Amino acid sequence: MSYNVTLNGPGPWGFRLQGGKDFNMPLTISRITPGSKAAQSHMNQGDLVVAIDGVNTDGMTHLEAQNKIKSASYNLSLTLQKYVEIKKILKHSLIFFWMFITAPALTRAPVHSYTPGKADPSCRPPWVTDDSFSQKFAPGKTTTSVTKHTLPRGAPAPSPASISAYSSPSIPASSQTPAVARGTIQRAERFPASNRTPLCGHCNSIIRGPFLVAMGRSWHPEEFNCAYCKTSLADVCFVEEQNSVYCERCYEQFFAPTCARCHTKIMGEVMHALRQTWHTTCFVCAACKKPFGNSLFHMEDGEPYCEKDYIALFSTKCHGCDFPVEAGDKFIEALGHTWHDTCFICAVCHVNLEGQPFYSKKDKPLCKKHAHAINV
Structure with missing residues (x-):
């Protein structure tokens, strides 16, 4: 069942998107910033974005969806579908964000927005180039899966007796032992x-x-x-x-698959990620080296990172409100910091300084009227 949410502007809205036509994934909410407008409107992580300001998102790329959100004049209207209803059709739980920021001159405060970088097709990650890559996993499920293998050449086919030992209909269900993980x-x-x-x-x-x-x-x-x-x-x-x-x-x-990291055979539980197989102890965060287990991970420069390290190393926070600058948010770079466009205001009278001449004192922006204010 779909539901409608209207966020009162201006931004930042406080949520991140994942997916899009170019990722072969539906557009979904990948993260909600605590205390933000999105959180106050009871939006949920994982919910499907059906429409943005009345425009259906079926054919939208990730960038087109970002630009549609960015172009919201004041209020932002979203039509969403609950995660519990769509989790069976979403097939991937990896979240990928690409953030590129250019440094403006400090005399005025121009406005930027995130745009995906252009990459050589040979360098594009598999979740972009492989149409079936996004069809292999589902949010909330483990990052491991069972792969069916064929019998080795020369190996005898299972005999009827061996098959009956596992699946004979005459065996009561209560006598069957719980299934064990492959390997x-x-x-x-x-x-x-x-x-x-x-x-x-x-x-x-x-x-x-x-x-x-x-x-x-x-x-x-x-x-x-x-x-x-x-x-x-x-x-x-x-x-x-x-x-x-x-x-x-x-x-x-x-039968045993080979680990992509240590290149040894995997006996026991197998981790399937990035179109490769891994020991569960070998697929680890590039920063803290801790195994991901069943947790989500982020990709940056071809390396996987846990949520905590990804935010610490790669996310950008607004110097004014200390909330992250989300994908699709307008932002300003001035005084050596990054600001939401609505957070770059005079420290005294709070007038917005976007695109206006400004002064600074104690690392705080000031309008011309309060350029010589004593108490800042």
Whole structure:
């Protein structure tokens, strides 16, 4: 269900956008500045931007949406759709901002706005050049995903017995063990012979002696073997893959993906990001070196950064209100600082100095009338 929000101007509005036609993503709210006009209007991070001042955003690029917001004469009207209703169709949780600021002369205060830089196509990041890149992830989901692999050449296809060991309809749902992450290393547990006579998960015959228990089923020890090299898995670790079991060596050789950072095989949980696979401990912030886990990250100059370090290193704050200068906001550079255009005012009478001659005292701008004010 869509809802309408009207923000009383002038800016800054206090929110950031992500996506656009050029990113193959719907335009969504990527961040709300606490205490801002957007926050006071109960806008939510992740909400889809359906229309800006009555203009549908379906065909808008990121820059066109920014310019539309920037051109709002006074009030800004937005039509939004709740995140909970659109999270199934949004396929990417990465947020990318490109900020380029040019330094103006200090005699007057000209107004700038963010515009994306032009880059050589060969240097453009994959989330721009790859049409399917934005279709791989969803906000709120983990940054890991399961990838289906084909059997290695020469490896035997799973037998009907091995398939039934995992998905037999005759097995009650209550007896099934919880699914484990792909690549998880497991080990069978041995049990001595007893009055219990379980069925073997491989041959479906009654076991009348010692047996193994693995993956919620029982097995003859001599029949619990690697599907490729036939090595016994009775007393060694194994990995389940495509309804078959493999020794660690065969799984590593045929199925395990390679980490983009350390270039070793990944056994266990796999992180999928930037069209590559990583150990969860290898995909880390370029600044603090901490793993991202399931957290969002920002890209800058081809490197990933956590939210905290990205803001500290790359965001620009207004010297007047100390709020960030958001994408699409008009801003001014003067007195060695960056200001929202509405925050660059006389420190005494608060008249706006945008495009006007001004003076400064104690690092504060003053209009001509108060240029010689004593108490500033």
